[in-house]
Amino acid sequence: MTGRDDGPAGVAGGPARHVPVLLGEVLAALAPRDGGLYLDGTFGAGGYTSAILAVPGARVIALDRDPDAIAAGAPLVAAAGGRLALVETVFGAMEAAARGQGADRLDGVVLDIGVSSMQIDEGERGFSLRFDGPLDMRMAQAGESAAEVVNTADEALLADIIYNFGEERRARAVARAIVERRAAAPIATTKELADLVASVVWAEPHGPHPATRTFQALRIYVNDELGELARALHAAERLLRPGGRLAVVTFHSLEDRIVKQFLARRAGRAGGGSRHLPEEAGEAPTFRLVTRGAVAPSEAECRANPRARSAKLRAAERTDAPAREEDESVMSLATLPERRFRKRGR
Incomplete structure (x- = not known):
């Protein structure tokens, strides 16, 4: 859950409801300057974009896959006086979007990864555990x-x-319960699914809702969030000029692991912090x-x-070394493993 739903008051686009997560730290890492060109891959309601546009002469290409966010951003585009281009696309396709501009x-x-607050707070989008609505979760409002x-995938x-993208230890029990329930009738709403998961996953005192991890897993899978992140990191490496900055805010361990490993390996740290991965000897650091x-x-x-509690910011500066080929070890973190996990914990 992110803070990218809001822009700060007093910048292009006018007042907004709240300040995005880690705004000051992101700006310090990004160091926007007069005449610079920046890409906000997760526009939301324009929080980071607005802050960058507050720097005189700075220009922004902003992306969002959500058509509602694109429509809501029209006043900010108008107020920016030609310094903002807003493009409806996934941030994994930022290279094509930038060149299209x-x-x-x-x-x-x-990049501010994950679902935006405005998506979470609209029950009809199907992301929320607090508001009942159709079981949707599609950021782009299209596709599966x-x-x-939930109603067609095999157990x-x-x-x-649920196990890999939600880190839910009771994943096998949840999957079994889903298959048994849908045999009687399709699971159509967020409340139906949340109640079903709560019947097989024990609630922790003062902990999150028992269905939180299952909802996270489905959202990540439906939107290919980790795949988009891995593709975006490699695209940013190709697009950034020497001295250009990359700033990424993540909200859970799966996202942060991908960013951490990518930056560590590209900065010349052996194995991205893992002794099990080989060091890329002989290649100059790209960050x-x-x-x-x-x-x-x-x-x-x-x-x-x-909602800022779990946020983490990692940032790096591009060197003049040529961009590398995509890192298979990073890309593998974004996909489901082919093997089936042991029954233990499932």
């Missing part, structure tokens, strides 16, 4: 919905999705790390915006 080199790329996955695939580890929000920010 006549840009083959960028001074910065910012969560309801289709083994459902278990793998220099800007942040030491992950930057977390302050206690004050977490109090003001509880």
Whole structure:
């Protein structure tokens, strides 16, 4: 859950409801400048874009796959006076989007991964555990919905999705319950699914809803979120000019693991922090790390915006080394493994 639903008051586009997560830290890492060209791969309601446009002369290409976000961003485009282009596409396709705007080199790329607050808070979008609605979860409002996955995928695939993308230890029990329930009638709403999961996953005192991990898993699968992230990181490497900055805000361990490994390997750290992966000997680093580890929000920010609690920022600066081929070890973190997991914990 992210904070990219809102833009700060006093910048192009006018007042907004809240400040995006880690805004000050993202701007410090991105270091936007007069005349620079930046890509916001996760526009939302324009929070980071608005802050970049507050720098005189800075220009932004902003992307979002959600047609509602694109429509809502029209006033910001108008207010930006030609300094903002808003493109409806996934951020994994940022290279084509940037070149479609006549840009083959960028001074910065910012990504705020996951579902936006405005999507979470609209029950009819089917992301929320708090508001009942159709079991949808499609950010682009097109393609296979969560309801289709839940009601048609075989039990083994459902278990793998929930285990790998939700890190749900009771994934096998959840998948079995889904298959048994849908045999009587399709599972059509978020409440139906949430109640079903809660019947087989034990609630922890003061913990999140028992269906939180299952909902996360389905959302990631339906939107190929981890695949888009891995593709975006490689595209940013190709697009950023030497000295250009990449800033990525993640909200759970699966996202952060991909960013951490990609940046570590591209910065010349052996195996991306894993002793099980070989070092890419002989290749010049394509990034220099800007942040030491992950930057977390302050206690004050977490109090003001509880959704910021799990946020992590990692940032790096592009070197003048040529971009490399896609890293298979990074890409593999974004897909379901071919093997079936052991019964233990499932």
